Amino acid sequence: xxxxxxxxxxxxxxEGDRMIGxxxxxxxxxxxxxxxxxGGPQTRVGSHRQFVLLSRFLASNGVPVLRFxxxxxxxxxGDIRSYGDIDDDIxxxxxxxxxxxxxxxxxxWGLCDxxxxxxxxxxxxxxxxxxxxxxxxxxxxxxxxxxxIRSHYPKRIFSRDFWxxxxxxxxxxxxxxxxxxxxxxxxxxxxxxxTMTDIDDKTSAVGMSDQQLLARVAKGVSRFQGxxxxxxxxxxxxxxxxxxxxxxxxxxxxxxxxxxxAEAQIANADHTFSRLVWSHEVERLTLSWINQL
Numbered sequence: 406x407x408x409x410x411x412x413x414x415x416x417x418x419x420e421g422d423r424m425i426g427x428x429x430x431x432x433x434x435x436x437x438x439x440x441x442x443x444g445g446p447q448t449r450v451g452s453h454r455q456f457v458l459l460s461r462f463l464a465s466n467g468v469p470v471l472r473f474x475x476x477x478x479x480x481x482x483g484d485i486r487s488y489g490d491i492d493d494d495i496x497x498x499x500x501x502x503x504x505x506x507x508x509x510x511x512x513x514w515g516l517c518d519x520x521x522x523x524x525x526x527x528x529x530x531x532x533x534x535x536x537x538x539x540x541x542x543x544x545x546x547x548x549x550x551x552x553x554i555r556s557h558y559p560k561r562i563f564s565r566d567f568w569x570x571x572x573x574x575x576x577x578x579x580x581x582x583x584x585x586x587x588x589x590x591x592x593x594x595x596x597x598x599x600t601m602t603d604i605d606d607k608t609s610a611v612g613m614s615d616q617q618l619l620a621r622v623a624k625g626v627s628r629f630q631g632x633x634x635x636x637x638x639x640x641x642x643x644x645x646x647x648x649x650x651x652x653x654x655x656x657x658x659x660x661x662x663x664x665x666x667a668e669a670q671i672a673n674a675d676h677t678f679s680r681l682v683w684s685h686e687v688e689r690l691t692l693s694w695i696n697q698l
């Protein structure tokens with residue numbers, strides 16, 4: 406059944422500033438709603454209008470959705486802030502979604518660093534019952550180096566463009582070889598997080614070390630008691646970095662190998678699922694998972 410949907414702008418008060426959002430409200434009762442957390446630097450519209458289309462799809466299927474600009478982004482007031490510093494923004498948006506949509510359960514939906522921001526927040530709010538995390542941001546120097554070596558360079562070697570440049574003498578060995586050796590050196594480094602499980606939750610993402618980022622993500626996953634869906638693109642370095650971390654670390658495998666966590670892969674998709682076939686698959690996965698709750 407397709408429901409009639411009302412779209413209305415809303416003002417979300419947050420520590421003296423006003424955040425701007427759009428509420429997608431279906432004409433049916435619902436116990437569960439979705440809050441789209443926006444990554445930076447983006448707005449509530451999303452790349453290629455991804456968040457608009459997703460919100461309309463979910464609402465037409467009976468799921469109320471709120472998408473908003475956190476402080477300092479888009480149309481919202483306040484100072485620019487990092488994805489690790491928006492707990493208060495998410496909390497204020499959850500308040501409004503719960504009030505206007507008359508729901509008691511909230512699911513946070515986030516792409517890239519918004520997925521990590523959702524993890525930082527969710528375990529502190531009992532109203533949040535689920536997380537949908539697309540290509541979660543766990544960027545470290547060693548992690549991105551491994552992703553390049555295992556994914557980018559093999560694809561590059563088999564590309565026509567590489568061999569065309571090599572044949573025409575346009576490929577610079579003097580630049581590429583040292584860069585590749587430096588990448589190998591960085592890939593060999595290990596970034597631990599085990600000793601930082603008590604990291605301060607207010608640690609800003611600005612200047613946050615690799616170890617601190619992993620520690621905050623690990624803390625969010627381990628403490629959240631609701632359901633989690635992780636969606637990974639098949640052609641994306643951020644997703645490759647996430648897959649490599651779980652492959653290389655038994656601690657990270659055990660962290661995500663829990664009954665409350667599910668994973669889905671969308672083959673060939675890029676980071677923002679820019680083609681319609683990929684965005685439609687994200688919509689389908691999202692709705693199906695919500696209905697299972």
